[in-house]
Amino acid sequence: MQFDERLPLYQRLRDDLATKIAERIWKPDEALPSELNLAAQYRVAPGTMRRAIETLVVEGMLERRQGRGTYVRRADFTGSLFRFFRHVEAGGEPVIPKSEILLRKEQPAGKDVAAKLAIAAGDSVIYLKRRRLIEGAALLVEEIWLPKRPFARLLKIPVEDYGDLLYPLYERECHCSIARAEEFLSVDLAQTALARQLNIKVGEPVVVVERLAFGFDGRPLEWRRSRGRAKQFHYKVEIR
Amino acid sequence: MQFDERLPLYQRLRDDLATKIAERIWKPDEALPSELNLAAQYRVAPGTMRRAIETLVVEGMLERRQGRGTYVRRADFTGSLFRFFRHVEAGGEPVIPKSEILLRKEQPAGKDVAAKLAIAAGDSVIYLKRRRLIEGAALLVEEIWLPKRPFARLLKIPVEDYGDLLYPLYERECHCSIARAEEFLSVDLAQTALARQLNIKVGEPVVVVERLAFGFDGRPLEWRRSRGRAKQFHYKVEIR
DNA sequence: CAGTGGTCTAGACCACGGT
DNA sequence: CCGTGGTCTAGACCACTGA
Numbered sequence: 333m334q335f336d337e338r339l340p341l342y343q344r345l346r347d348d349l350a351t352k353i354a355e356r357i358w359k360p361d362e363a364l365p366s367e368l369n370l371a372a373q374y375r376v377a378p379g380t381m382r383r384a385i386e387t388l389v390v391e392g393m394l395e396r397r398q399g400r401g402t403y404v405r406r407a408d409f410t411g412s413l414f415r416f417f418r419h420v421e422a423g424g425e426p427v428i429p430k431s432e433i434l435l436r437k438e439q440p441a442g443k444d445v446a447a448k449l450a451i452a453a454g455d456s457v458i459y460l461k462r463r464r465l466i467e468g469a470a471l472l473v474e475e476i477w478l479p480k481r482p483f484a485r486l487l488k489i490p491v492e493d494y495g496d497l498l499y500p501l502y503e504r505e506c507h508c509s510i511a512r513a514e515e516f517l518s519v520d521l522a523q524t525a526l527a528r529q530l531n532i533k534v535g536e537p538v539v540v541v542e543r544l545a546f547g548f549d550g551r552p553l554e555w556r557r558s559r560g561r562a563k564q565f566h567y568k569v570e571i572r
Numbered sequence: 573m574q575f576d577e578r579l580p581l582y583q584r585l586r587d588d589l590a591t592k593i594a595e596r597i598w599k600p601d602e603a604l605p606s607e608l609n610l611a612a613q614y615r616v617a618p619g620t621m622r623r624a625i626e627t628l629v630v631e632g633m634l635e636r637r638q639g640r641g642t643y644v645r646r647a648d649f650t651g652s653l654f655r656f657f658r659h660v661e662a663g664g665e666p667v668i669p670k671s672e673i674l675l676r677k678e679q680p681a682g683k684d685v686a687a688k689l690a691i692a693a694g695d696s697v698i699y700l701k702r703r704r705l706i707e708g709a710a711l712l713v714e715e716i717w718l719p720k721r722p723f724a725r726l727l728k729i730p731v732e733d734y735g736d737l738l739y740p741l742y743e744r745e746c747h748c749s750i751a752r753a754e755e756f757l758s759v760d761l762a763q764t765a766l767a768r769q770l771n772i773k774v775g776e777p778v779v780v781v782e783r784l785a786f787g788f789d790g791r792p793l794e795w796r797r798s799r800g801r802a803k804q805f806h807y808k809v810e811i812r
Numbered sequence: 813c814a815g816t817g818g819t820c821t822a823g824a825c826c827a828c829g830g831t
Numbered sequence: 832c833c834g835t836g837g838t839c840t841a842g843a844c845c846a847c848t849g850a
Contacts, residue, residue, distance in 0.1 A: 367816080376840085378841075383838090383839090396816095396817060397817080398818070399846075399848035400816065512810070513810075513812075514809070514810060516806065516808050517809070518806050518807075519777055537777035563759070565759050567756065568757075570752070570754060570755075571753040571754070582820085606835060618823085622836090622837095623820090637828095637835085638828055638836050640836080641834090815848085815849095816846100820842105820843080822842090823842105826836105827836090827838095828834105829834090830834095
């Protein structure tokens with residue numbers, strides 16, 4: 333508990349718990365000690381510990397399950413891009429699109445990628461290009477940049493073994509959990525190569541979703557650019 | 573406090589406070605009685621009242637000001653569309669675009685509009701069409717539908733007196749405060765008329781922002797469709 | 813059944829804002 | 832200075848979960 337003394341106690345507790353989660357002292361899908369137990373350990377009132385936990389629940393780092401315990405939450409992105417891109421829903425249940433890795437290589441980071449990933453320009457990054465399909469129809473084309481540091485193992489695994497979802501792969505092979513992300517939306521016009529890959533006409537509008545994904549320690553782990561047909565784009569926002 | 577007995581007390585308190593706000597017993601920008609005062613009135617513990625208030629703060633209905641009191645919050649949408657559409661920022665401070673009412677008329681609600689506004693098809697609605705400009709350049713074209721019931725007065729005011737923002741107008745003239753809204757984004761191609769109004773080419777992509785705005789009682793008050801150049805579109809989302 | 817989080821109470825003291 | 836919300840404590844009892 334070597335955090336800034338001026339901060340409220342529940343904030344310092346929150347930071348300490350967050351650090352423990354980032355250090356994987358408690359792992360995703362694992363229960364923390366009970367509230368009373370933690371309060372006793374830290375010698376604070378149960379209500380204060382409760383508030384610290386509550387904060388992390390709101391931030392999405394923890395999850396409470398009544399009668400069972402408090403668990404480290406792993407971000408679930410399976411529905412994320414599909415909040416943006418409408419696709420045929422077979423009965424309403426979420427379908428995970430097939431993934432086709434088109435390219436994998438190691439390369440030095442360009443200036444923009446380096447800035448996004450908070451590394452030095454020229455540092456090694458892993459570049460992936462993949463296509464995602466639903467029932468054989470191209471939905472998205474994605475480009476992905478990962479810092480080599482924690483992801484080197486991905487270069488040694490055959491791309492056929494990657495599977496359809498990358499984040500479980502990162503966690504399984506590289507012990508990197510994605511905690512949250514920022515996404516940026518914009519609209520562009522399809523160039524020749526992209527049009528061919530998405531099976532649309534050159535010049536048709538495409539929606540670009542750029543995503544910067546962070547670990548529990550708040551450091552950027554992945555930069556991703558996905559493109560899909562604007563026709564299938566739809567999105568809902570709450571405004572207050 | 574005639575709410576469902578099975579609900580937690582703080583929930584029932586929240587509902588009761590929300591009703592009072594909807595009934596304009598406390599008006600926007602007005603301070604509520606203090607927490608201790610309210611707790612005493614309702615004969616509950618201060619902590620419980622605090623939690624009820626906290627809930628409404630999170631929901632955006634109330635706003636706390638340390639040392640001053642708790643205030644009814646009015647939604648502020650001045651920056652809303654401009655989170656989507658980038659425009660020339662003169663020095664960074666938010667600019668309110670000029671508003672040009674192109675059309676105002678009373679008409680029977682079509683099926684879709686009626687569904688959005690939760691009224692019967694054929695009921696009278698007010699239809700507005702306006703253009704919004706920044707430094708003379710067309711930014712957006714908007715279509716707006718309002719139920720005649722609380723908004724009839726708008727038909728009697730010269731459109732020149734509407735001003736650049738509609739929500740203050742609604743509040744001033746019709747005693748209708750907008751509490752929150754849902755926005756839906758999609759991409760379309762500009763038709764002839766729209767292209768002319770936005771000063772772009774026919775077939776250029778445009779972003780469509782459809783907004784359903786609600787009052788404090790949760791009832792839909794306004795349905796709006798705004799269209800702007802996709803080139804200027806950009807948006808950021810947080811994912812967890 | 814024992815153990816967990818969920819609700820609720822009843823205070824104390826502090827920091828801030830306006831008079 | 833007083834009144835406000837912000838923090839923190841120290842309990843009690845309930846509802847849910849899994850063994």
